[in-house]
Amino acid sequence: MSHCGVPAPSASSYGVSPCDCLAHRLGNAADQPDRTRRYGSDLTDTQWAIVRPLLPVPAWLNGQGGRPEGYCHRQLLDAVRYLVAEGVRWAGLPADFPKWRAVYRFFRRRRDHDCIKEFYGRLRKMLRELAGKKEEPTAAIIDSQSVKADATVAAATRGYDAGKKINGRKRHIAVDTLGLLLTVLVTAASVKDNDAGRDLLEHLRADHHRITLLRADGGYTGRLVAFAHAVLALALTVVKRSDDTKGFVVLPRRWVVERSFSHLIRARRLARDYETRIDSAEAMAWWAAGIPATRRLARSGRPAPRRVKRSAA
Template sequence: MYLTDLEETQWQVIKKILKPQERKRKYDLRKIWNAIFYIVKTGCQWRMLPSDFPSWELVYYYYRKWSSLGEFDLLLNNLREKVRVSMGQKAEASVGIMDSQSVRWGNNRSLNGVDGNKKVKGIKRHVVVDKNGFLIAVMVTIACVHDSKAAYLLARCLKELCCNIKVILADGGYRGDVSEKIKNTFGYLLDIIVSGDKVNGFKPIKKRWIVERTFSWFDNYRRLCRNYELTFDSAEEMVKLANIRMLLNKI
């Protein structure tokens, strides 16, 4: 029994959303999910998964299978809507907040770049969250890709998710022609919010600070503190799984 294990109510919510095929199995799918959440939380290697879980090969097989089938996306979207409704909000968000986070590399075989501004060698996570800080979309690039260049691709990810976003709040790093390009192509209004008070030091900007809080939530999951993933797809899936775990804790 680990602190990362699913409670019965949480497991029933996952089963209701994903509707797994009922058949005889050697290992209960709940144990597979427990193993995946253990890896995301503790940051351990797949091959070092404790022996009380099913074999790491089987856990990794299901991880890749569910990732390719879009199960994590489906679960994330449904959980986010469920939690929003329980908070008295509409199921779908109309306002998103966009930002990026540079993450140091932890795997020397993965693609990486250098963010010259933050002096970080590794990758960048580009995310869009709602007003609660719940993840809507995520895209991973090498760290040297500028925010304004990645914004268009991230907007395309949003469009593919068929979400109800109308306005996206962003910081000064997204200024330029990209705002008009996103509006004409996808219909999203990119609202750039820049702090005008530089005399009195740092002050959190209303609504914009929410995405920074989301990044701090990521640090509670050791798998996200550095980039240990070989591919960008896997790096994105780990972010989604961490957010799924956070939303499950709110049920």
């Protein structure tokens, strides 16, 4: 997104804002106070420099109507990231963020137009380029994760997973060989992996045409393998754990998607499903995946440094 010819931030009763977001430069955000960044989920200056050019251009700037935003884009991003990372309610956002209703409108617009999915896709392409990979993957790993649902989740969109003994919803994801998110599908926990797998693979094929190889666990055996091959031209390989194996064993490529789930579940909003709508639950997963992605990009694609355990005194 080019910023050539964009005027400087406008002055306000709070002085000249140092923020260079479009809402401050061309919108109505100049009258809003700046905030001190104090939370671990806040974008650092390095992360913001990476993120800002990737943000979609607002409709009002393209002459499509609407009113220029009155809140800083960076503050709105920080607010949603805080909600996802800390698991608070919308109305429970700290007072130094914009009003929670404005933050929710920001989240809702990006959910309804798949902007967060597109935004994460741009982050994924940058990370793959840093890793020496092509922009579009040719292989993927799929798996599912059942989580308990809060009372806010309607009975029509929840179910009981007899295998995990969980009453709630199930997240089905596809990741590339680096563990970066490709597709998210949320269903009731009672939906079997084979049944949800058809929709998951169809979404994956529609969004990523170059994928030809897939790996999955034993829950995706049977007719899904034939469907993937005959209808979608995908070679689905089921990686099973041996019946004679005892204890923890790292299975080929299966550990990649398991690691991705562990990264997602660190976002407290995803530890339990609170979303009334299915598309909101899927959007939360994309937001949660974007937090470690921006941090990794700020480290030039390097993984997070390992913590050194302190020896007991």
